[in-house]
Amino acid sequence: xxxxxxxxxxxxxxxxxxxxxxxxxxxxxxxxxxxxxxxxxxxxxxxxxxxxxxxxxxxxxxxxxxxxxxxxxxxxxxxxxxxxxxxxxxxxxxxxxxxxxxxxxxxxxxxxxxxxxxxxxxxxxxxxxxxxxxxxxxxxxxxxxxxxxxxxxxxxxxxxxxxxxxxxxxxxxxxxxxxxxxxxxxxxxxxxxxxxxxxxxxxxxxxxxxxxxxxxxxxxxxxxxxxxxxxxxxxxxxxxxxxxxxxxxxxxxxxxxxxxxxxxxxxxxxxxxxxxxxxxxxxxxxxxxxxxxxxxxxxxxxxxxxxxxxxxxxxxxx
Numbered sequence: 248x249x250x251x252x253x254x255x256x257x258x259x260x261x262x263x264x265x266x267x268x269x270x271x272x273x274x275x276x277x278x279x280x281x282x283x284x285x286x287x288x289x290x291x292x293x294x295x296x297x298x299x300x301x302x303x304x305x306x307x308x309x310x311x312x313x314x315x316x317x318x319x320x321x322x323x324x325x326x327x328x329x330x331x332x333x334x335x336x337x338x339x340x341x342x343x344x345x346x347x348x349x350x351x352x353x354x355x356x357x358x359x360x361x362x363x364x365x366x367x368x369x370x371x372x373x374x375x376x377x378x379x380x381x382x383x384x385x386x387x388x389x390x391x392x393x394x395x396x397x398x399x400x401x402x403x404x405x406x407x408x409x410x411x412x413x414x415x416x417x418x419x420x421x422x423x424x425x426x427x428x429x430x431x432x433x434x435x436x437x438x439x440x441x442x443x444x445x446x447x448x449x450x451x452x453x454x455x456x457x458x459x460x461x462x463x464x465x466x467x468x469x470x471x472x473x474x475x476x477x478x479x480x481x482x483x484x485x486x487x488x489x490x491x492x493x494x495x496x497x498x499x500x501x502x503x504x505x506x507x508x509x510x511x512x513x514x515x516x517x518x519x520x521x522x523x524x525x526x527x528x529x530x531x532x533x534x535x536x537x538x539x540x541x542x543x544x545x546x547x548x549x550x551x552x553x554x555x556x557x558x559x560x561x562x563x564x565x
Contacts (some may be wrong), residue, residue, distance in 0.1 A: 304358060311365035317389050318372040321382035324423075336375070340368030379422045384415030445471050446556035449516050450527050450547050453559055457534040457545070458508035464498040466491040474548075477559045484542055497537040506533045519549045519557075530565035540565040 315336075323331045344364035347353050353360035376382040388411030395405025447453050453472060460469035470490040473481065478490045487493030509532050519525050529535050530543035543565035547557040 304362070307362055308365065311362060311369055313390055314369045314386065315365070315372060317386035318369065318376060318382070321379070321386060322372045322375040324382075336368050336371035339371050340364040343367045378426060379419060381415050381419035381422050384411060385419055388412035388415050446550060446552075446558040447472060448555055448557070449511075450519070450525050450557050451512055451514070451516070453545055453547055453557060454509050454527055454529045454532055454534065455511055457529065457559075458532055460494060461497045461501050461533060461537050462508045464495060466494040469494050472557075473559045474561075476561045477546075480542065480562050481538070484538055497534075501533060501537040504533060504536045506536050508533055521549050521551050524548045524560065525557075526563065528565075535565065538562075 319333070319336075322336070323333060341364065344360060347356070347360045347363060356363070373383070388408050390408075391411055392405060392408030395402070395408050447456060456468050456472055459465065470478070473490060478493075481487070481490065481493045485493040485496045487496050509529075517525050525547055527545045527547065528543070529545050530540060532543075534545075535543035541564045542562035544563040545559055546561045546563060548560045550556045550558055
């Protein structure tokens with residue numbers, strides 16, 4: 248008799264559905280959804296994960312680099328100097344890094360030496376934009392908006408960046424207008440202070456400057472001692488577009504006059520206090536022959552300059 252095969256002893260473990268010998272291919276793992284996120288369900292797309300730093304040093308370095316790139320345009324726009332020194336922040340950052348390397352301080356910084364140079368670079372840019380702090384909000388808004396684009400379809404971060412851009416943009420425009428107005432006022436004050444030191448040292452020298460300016464077509468010599476009311480009278484008498492054009496027209500008239508230019512004299516000058524006026528008779532000079540008798544008497548005022556200076560405030564008829 249042949250021995251009978253004994254059946255396998257029954258297992259005490261519960262049977263797993265779909266794992267028998269006659270079962271088909273395994274179904275989806277019910278735990279897989281907890282380990283892997285679908286980008287369409289609020290996760291981060293795979294292409295965006297490449298931009299994520301993998302260490303703290305890389306994250307800080309990327310943040311400093313982004314801050315520098317975002318602040319550089321606003322630093323140039325906020326500069327009060329027409330020739331913006333764009334190399335200054337970069338030079339300071341590189342210089343600090345060179346000093347750290349020269350004195351071997353990078354050995355005790357454990358790889359953070361480049362970050363120190365980046366902090367100096369960003370700090371210099373922040374200082375350069377301190378006149379308009381709204382630039383910091385704009386830079387932050389751009390950074391948050393870019394981060395929101397990388398996190399799409401998570402639109403909340405992008406919305407926060409858009410709000411920052413709108414609010415900071417409005418504030419930046421208002422502050423820029425204020426800075427422009429302040430700069431214009433400073434330029435006007437500087438121009439007025441500069442004009443007070445221009446002029447002639449004696450009243451009679453004003454006639455000398457007018458005659459020689461007409462004879463030589465030296466527009467600057469005449470226009471720099473004329474105040475605005477005098478320029479308006481000169482333009483009205485000659486039909487010139489501006490002071491320089493009026494002087495050029497007088498030079499054309501002086502060609503056939505045949506009168507020599509006035510020379511400085513040694514007569515005593517009148518005593519004129521600052522802010523007071525005096526009048527010089529120039530009716531028989533080359534100036535009056537060219538400009539006409541309506542501008543023959545030259546009215547001058549002593550400016551507030553430390554040294555005695557006179558400027559032409561207007562003209563009167565002979």
